[in-house]
Amino acid sequence: MKAWLLALCTAALASGTVQSQTLRWASQGDVQTLDPVSQNESFTNAMNGQVYDYLVARDKKLNIVPSLATEWKQDGPLKWTFKLRRDVKFHDGRPFTADDVVFSVNRAKEPTSQIANYAGALGDPKKIDDYTVEFNLQKFNPIFLEHLNSVFIMSKSWSEEHKVTKPQDFTNKEETYAARNANGTGPYMLVSRQPDVKTVYKRNPNYWGKIEGNVQEVVYTPIASAATRVAALISGELDFILDPPSTDLERLRATPGVKVIDGMENRVIFIGLDQARDELLYSNVKGKNPFKDVRVRRAMYQAIDIDSIRTKLMNGKAVPTGAVVPSPLGSFNDPEIEKRLPYDLKAARKLMADAGYADGFEVTLDCPNNRYINDERICIALANMWAQIKMKVKVNAMPKSTYFPKQEKLDTSLYMLGWGGSVTDAETTFTPVYRNRAPGGIGFYNRGNYKDDELDALCAASTEEVDPAKRKALIKKAFLRHNDQVHHIPLHRQFIPWAARGGVEVVHRADNWLEIQWVKMQSPK
Structure with a gap:
């Protein structure tokens, strides 16, 4: 970490009053906007949800x-x-x-x-x-x-x-009053906002509900460096970090005065592919789009050694899945839906050859570097795995503040995305992610812009079906259609361990949402 950035983070941390009722916390990225519906990103939603x-x-x-x-x-x-x-x-x-x-x-x-x-x-x-x-x-x-x-x-x-x-x-980078100011009815009130530096809240003295915790002031500091976040927690400069790196978990567990709070998140991590353009934006293949061929998509899927990602990158803190849906409850824990295509390099190479790409091709993989657990490292690992089928993949990693607007413009050929939150029902994956893009936000997160009318019809029908048994059958058909066509390449559902000072009590929700009104902090002895 550059010295000037370290000094900036230290100054931001030090500016908060160090007392038992001031919660000083951090994670790798910042709130994207304070406009509460401009961005549907879980961390941004959770921060806005305090106000x-x-x-x-x-x-x-x-x-x-x-x-x-x-x-x-x-x-x-x-x-x-x-x-x-x-x-x-x-x-x-x-x-x-x-x-x-x-x-x-x-x-x-x-x-x-x-x-x-x-x-x-x-x-x-x-x-x-x-x-x-x-x-x-x-x-x-x-x-x-x-x-x-x-x-x-x-x-x-x-x-x-x-x-x-x-x-x-x-x-389109519009600046509005609501992007940096807020006026809600929630338990905490915005005091100040310095994007990428610090955001401060104070307890709402006129809140309509009962606040269980005792936090009076909140100082949030985005700190991109995992090592700096961990060091600040251990030293006591921070009270809580939302995203401790998996490689430091055992050290944190063994550190006096620090604790790790484990929990699985309702979030699936997957890879999307541009299946719409006749020629990819970021590839050396001219005049055609290899991702339109399901054989190429399957080859890429079967070239992924998902167990190595789980054990070596995630330290076991991930659950591989074949279903692009945040929770197994969304797929009814159905083994047929959850089943992954097997890791099989021989089969993958044959699929590439059958599709006319025995010698591979070049393509760029867009990836965030401060949004998901080990996001950039996973993308680099995938690039190395796809090299085994002679694909030359350039990893283009960037902060989420740059990454998401780029994706929203469909300015991508190959990309990583995570999908999750508090809802386990398949509907909130089907309509925004699986369906053909259409007005009203339908298919908005279908960033590969594929058009699959059969899948779209199944998803649409499941949205309107009143009979639970018939709806379940439609949902299963939609999952199986999506999996067969490999419209996305599923990776895993991630665990979200949190880390805190010993005197900080938090409630770990499966949507990775820190509800500050539930936080209790012990007074220093």
């Missing part, structure tokens, strides 16, 4: 519980009615009402929102009175409450006042 509330929230086991809505009922398959919590104030003192709910849901449907497909599935919100909102759906939504748990509630009047009635266009 903004949903109508329905998640408890410690990821169950849906009341939040800004106190109760709800479903009147048939196409209508939901919600009663809102009274006497709630936004951080600047504005009252929370049904107008804010209707505004926030409609704002989340805008093209620059990355949860447009989730918000669109909520139907049309309608104000009945100041504390009652009705949702009328055009079609049945089997996971309505899960989708509702993706829309943060903003103040309508605050958004109008600051000209942020539409989400920030993050992809």
